[in-house]
Amino acid sequence: MNIDEQSAVDLPETMRAWVLHGPGDLRMEERPVPLPRRGEVLVRVSSVGVCGSDKHFYREGRASSDIVT
Numbered sequence: 001m002n003i004d005e006q007s008a009v010d011l012p013e014t015m016r017a018w019v020l021h022g023p024g025d026l027r028m029e030e031r032p033v034p035l036p037r038r039g040e041v042l043v044r045v046s047s048v049g050v051c052g053s054d055k056h057f058y059r060e061g062r063a064s065s066d067i068v069t
Helices: 003-009 052-060
Strands: 014-022 025-032
Touching: none
Parallel strands: none
Antiparallel strands: 014 025
């Protein structure tokens, strides 16, 4: 087993993620943990912040010209 295979063995299969489906529709879902390809890394997030554009996405479904699809 090489180091890439060993790292993949230690990863959980799923993770919890907040997913915005539309204005005011934010749901916590179980999602598969993505497996990094060669030259990529997977980062474990321990905390996050919310910025002004996040608030606009949640309330209005858009921030400037970016629209939740």
